Amino acid sequence: MMVAELSRVIVPNSGFCRKVExxxxxxxxxxxxxxxxxxxxxxxFAMDIAPHRLMHSIQLGLKGEVLHSDTIWVCASCETCNTRCPNGIDVAHIMDTLRQISQGEGIRASQSNVPIFHSVFLSSVRKHGRVSEMEMALIYYLKSQGLTGLLKQAGMGFGMLIRGKIKLIPTPIRAISQVRAIFRKAEERG
Amino acid sequence: MKVSYYPGCSLSGTAREYGESVEAVCRRLEVELHELTNWSCCGSSSAHVTNDMLAVALAARNLEIADRVGMDLVVPCAACYHRLKVAEKELLAGKQIEGISDIYKGDFRIKHIVDFLWEDVGEGALKEKVKKQLGGLNLVCYYGCLTARPPKVTDAKRPEDPQAMDYLMKSLGANVKSWSYKTACCGGNLILTRPDIAIRLIQKILDMALEAGADCVVTGCPMCYSNLDRMQKQISKETGEKYNIPIFYLTELLGVSLGEPSAKRWLRRHFTDATLLLRRVGLT
Known part of the structure; x- marks a missing residue:
């Protein structure tokens, strides 16, 4: 829902804005x-709340609208917004923060594929120290779109394979324990 | 010249021709690449979405290794470059990063390969080694997002209109077209999660390259390359318009210009055929 279409009276609440800040x-x-x-x-074109409206929604404390929005999940992190903001606000970073709050509160992402992709990507890094693109893509398609979704990618996968773009056996780096320790500590600190 | 080298994960996989061409070109230009021992993933786009500390620490671990070596660090992947620069700013600001030693000298520069080739190797050394001029090629340079934006991270002097790749290609004799989509976004990993969005962005970039009069697009980003090169058949099928624009890594064209024989192998890895165009202009 667009913020401008909200029919109810909004009583501004600065608590959410403070948390995001x-x-x-x-x-x-x-x-x-x-x-x-x-x-x-x-x-x-793919957002339900335009970025400047999202900023205003945070200011007003419209937590539910913000955290359930498509906007926070379709942002491509291209960083044009923060390059051009006259007030030096890193809007793309705020998108990250909102995704983290949303996931932390167990809200179902409006674009469920996005958090699946990121978690599969990071699992691969945690396991090998580097991302195994093939393993990541396989598990991502399977988890997000099931076996049918995965099979739809077979042609592309074959194309990658014959072009030598698939490293078949991922081998963990020697210092993998250091990478895993980074993951553990980051999770502990939230 | 000796430098530290951080290839990043995709250069041995989806961007294999980038890795191969970077190494071949550097050999020809007498640049010794010293791959960081036991380097790990920079965290890419997934870590910063998930956990700020994880994002900085994963990248910082690699800077810690580079710091011990002390040589400038060359990075071909735009996303890796960006994440390493974010971590560098945090380390130089004296921020404590869990698991990373607090003795960080930071006495080295992180350079994306485009800037390294143009600013550090330099036009003189390039011209000395060039065997074939790229005279017949009309091209646009496509930088994408992450080596440019935001300048407080990337230290880009002209984030909305970067120049190094344009200068480099011009110095090889290519006919570089100007266009306003140099730093447009290709959608990045939305190609996996929301392909409809990414495809719309990719198509726009290809359209703008054609409108500028380019026969091909040159880039220094594995994600941009993959999106532009791999999706053309599907976009053609969906839109009914025929797209067939070769996409090159800048190091591939530099390799061709330097007369590198292994270039044939790199070109075979493209989804959108690149050899026909090079043959037409007498470069293979």
């Missing part, structure tokens, strides 16, 4: 709605 270190409250982020964003 604390977690991200970004000053969301400095946004004065110049819309440069939205005008430069290449994926607004």
């Amino acid at each position: 604390e977690m991200s270190g970004e000053k969301v409250s400095a946004c004065f709605q110049c819309t440069k982020c939205t005008n430069g964003c290449p994926v607004t």
